[in-house]
Amino acid sequence: MRINKFGFTLAEVLITLGIIGIVAAMTLPALINQANFYILKQQFKKVYNTYSNALVKVYAENGAVFDCYYDDTNNKYTHSSQCSEFTENFLKQLNVIQKCESNVYQMGCIPKYKGVDTIYKNQHNGQEIDSNGCSGFFEDNILNRNTAYVLNDGSIIVTYSSLSTKLFLVDINGHRRPNKWGHDLFVFSIHGDSKRVYLGYTNSKGGCTPVEDNGYTTHEMIELIYKK
Numbered sequence: 001m002r003i004n005k006f007g008f009t010l011a012e013v014l015i016t017l018g019i020i021g022i023v024a025a026m027t028l029p030a031l032i033n034q035a036n037f038y039i040l041k042q043q044f045k046k047v048y049n050t051y052s053n054a055l056v057k058v059y060a061e062n063g064a065v066f067d068c069y070y071d072d073t074n075n076k077y078t079h080s081s082q083c084s085e086f087t088e089n090f091l092k093q094l095n096v097i098q099k100c101e102s103n104v105y106q107m108g109c110i111p112k113y114k115g116v117d118t119i120y121k122n123q124h125n126g127q128e129i130d131s132n133g134c135s136g137f138f139e140d141n142i143l144n145r146n147t148a149y150v151l152n153d154g155s156i157i158v159t160y161s162s163l164s165t166k167l168f169l170v171d172i173n174g175h176r177r178p179n180k181w182g183h184d185l186f187v188f189s190i191h192g193d194s195k196r197v198y199l200g201y202t203n204s205k206g207g208c209t210p211v212e213d214n215g216y217t218t219h220e221m222i223e224l225i226y227k228k
Helices: 010-062 083-094 115-124 132-137 139-144 218-225
Strands: 069-071 096-098 148-151 156-159 167-171 185-192 198-201
Touching: 010 083, 010 185, 010 198, 010 218, 083 096, 083 148, 115 132, 132 139, 185 218
Parallel strands: 069 185
Antiparallel strands: 096 148, 148 156, 156 167, 167 185, 185 198
């Protein structure tokens, strides 16, 4: 009695493994990118909630609004007479573990960040773009002149120029990559009026809030973390 045995030849096995390898090579990068974005999104949510709660505590303890915010009634009007007091109280709530007042990159407070000037230049094939209204976020200022604060949760605040935290750049995951605007670097600002303030943001991808490599604005990230 003859029994027929069926199986795969070596050639068939190799072809199958080759196909599996090609499919994996095509899908694995996308899966990794999705996982990395999910992690960054959760980190953004944590930082945003932490900073927002700190802001609420500052004004609850002070009993009044510090005169340090961008006016909602007139976006061109800013309040700055009490920014030093506001900054001191705000940072106390955030548990700062390291402060660098100059040469922040050389001192190791921040990784190498691009500035709005270098980002726009790269995005326009080396052409110089007029961004003088955002000089506080020029690369040389960020790396060498602005003040940086490293927080206990790992996030980093870089102030606009050497001014207060009324306008600031946040690295939500600190020294870990990608260290790119719109990915783990986001711009926040303090907005409101004499009765109420909140952690503001912009939905614009221009001006002082560039976005690198298909990233997201601060406003878009906030919508994503609370999207049902």
